[in-house]
Amino acid sequence: MSGQRPAAPVATAGPVERRRGWTGWFDPRGRRLGGWAFALNRLTGLGLVAYLYLHLGVLFLLSQGPDGWDAFVDVALSPPILVMDVVLIFGMLLHGLNGIRVGLVGYGMVATRQGALFVGLMIIGAIVLLAATLRVFA
């Protein structure tokens, strides 16, 4: 028939890939303790890498002589920077202590008690963080 319209394109009928991707690492829905530890470890890891470069930048000030360094020390002792020091200590403690969990569990030790291990390490971390915070603001 001359007026017949051309056939529509054939639809793809196969299964379609549907992965959560790396953004799924930070999806809070349905997340459990180990999942939070996983997500926080990545965030604190990125933060510590950023701090490393910041630290190198600060050390560079030493090459600028005493004046440059003294000016930095004045800034470093201001309350906002001290708060950031506490955040840094929090990140170091969480990343380091969770690293102990990953190391122990990752080689088959306490493989069925990783949740309790994480809680125990975080309690230690909270005590150390509290002591460090008091020291920073003393």
Add this chain to the structure above:
Amino acid sequence: MAEPQTTPTRPVRFRVHRRKAGDSGGRYDSFEVQLDEQRTVLDGLVAIRKEQDPSLTFRHSCFHASCGTCGMRVNGADVLACVTKVADLGPTVTVEPLANIPLVSDLVVDMGAFYGPFSRAGRPLLRESELVPGSQRAEGIDVLTRYEDCIECGICVSACPLTGSDPRYAGPAALCAAGRVIEEPRDADRLAALRFADGSHGVWRCHVAYECTGACPSNADPGAHIMRLRRAATAGRFRRWFGVGRAAR
């Protein structure tokens, strides 16, 4: 004569993921269903298909957490729909297919892809079930397979953050099966299972989130199996390096 007691119902709003073959993207359709507090998400989906939209597709079979076919994401959590009560979920229930497994239609995922890691390993990880004498296999099924505890629902794969970002990762289900072979080889090839698991996209890709273990509805504990596999792989390496004991066994 006393009237029969009826269980009170309440309206539950379902937001259900929809995508048919050929659709350019997914969407969510809303349905309202009257359900009593004992009803499950699967009951709601069955009611939707029966009374509102017969084109809705999902998998299910046993209704009691035994078959593992109704694994899906409900309000973001990876669960079996047949044992997830709507009373525990609030006024709106969002239902999506399992993640990290290719989607076939609506809530149905391609379980062939889920079993892919087993096939790539030459299927050393599954052992044949003993058939009931005189029983017949379904058409097209050459062999029946099963490994202990795991109900092969795919929930661990959906919950695993690493499977979501690394398509080559063997995934917790296949590694859990490998773990069972290492622990209890019977007549299976223990060394082949260890070789399959011991690689950068095997047990060493796991980042110890343990979401697989937390989500598993049958307590198969894939996370612990993966960690024990690491220990076995590490011990095998030490034995090879220092010539102690049996090589990699």
